Amino acid sequence: MSETSTTARHEQDQDPVVVYTAYEIDFMLGLRDTENGRITREQIGLRSAPEEAREFVTAAVSSGLRARGKVERSGEGQWALGEEGQIVATALTSADRWLGIALSEGPAMRMAFVVKADRAVLMLTQDELDSFQVTALPDPAVVPDSIADIVNAFLEDGAERTVSLRRTDLADPSDQVPMMMHVEPSGAWRLGHLPLDEEGVLSVSDLPRDKVAAAVAALWDEGTSAAPAR
Structure with missing residues (x-):
């Protein structure tokens, strides 16, 4: 999957364009595993990193998102999405x-x-x-x-x-x-x-x-x- 940037922009958002890579979108979907989200992956042809590289890719993606303030760790050690990521992930994991x-x-x-x-x-x-x-x-x-x-x-x-x-x-x-x-x-x-x-x-x-x-x-x-x- 390409590391080329992906743009996520809320209709009302006046801030600069928020950029996500395809791996970052996959990471966000993985934080909320649902049947709808799995269907979404199939519909849009989104693929996770190969098994042998998944740990490395996940670490790099989560670190990059955290450095940009798009995710943070909760007290229990879980990843939490920022507002922009929630807009994308909620729709993709709840799609009908x-x-x-x-x-x-x-x-x-x-x-x-x-x-x-x-x-x-x-x-x-x-x-x-x-x-x-x-x-x-x-x-x-x-x-x-x-x-x-x-x-x-x-x-x-x-x-x-x-x-x-x-x-x-x-x-x-x-x-x-x-x-x-x-x-x-x-x-x-x-x-x-x-x-x-x-x-x-x-x-x-x-x-x-x-x-x-x-x-x-x-x-x-x-x-x-x-x-x-x-």
């Missing part, structure tokens, strides 16, 4: 809904994830390799428009681009709802949606550009992947 987003053009791909925990929402945007810029969204209701803006901006910038979306809900983490949006070489926009055919391929429909937000909203709010309403 995840939306994975992949923006691809040829072999190049960028990933992002929306993680919801009750009314708290974080967006993790891939920075480099396995590091992420983490930002807070003010409310789950803003997610569809925020994602639709990203989708439209990406697809409008060139043909043969693809956005893949995948919604997962805590009620049944194994039941992931997929959706895909693609720009053909001709410039036509297509929507890949359920049901799958016999070969496991998404059904395809025309995608009017003014239907992108509605499709994203149906996926995020209802877990629905279907042809655009006429």
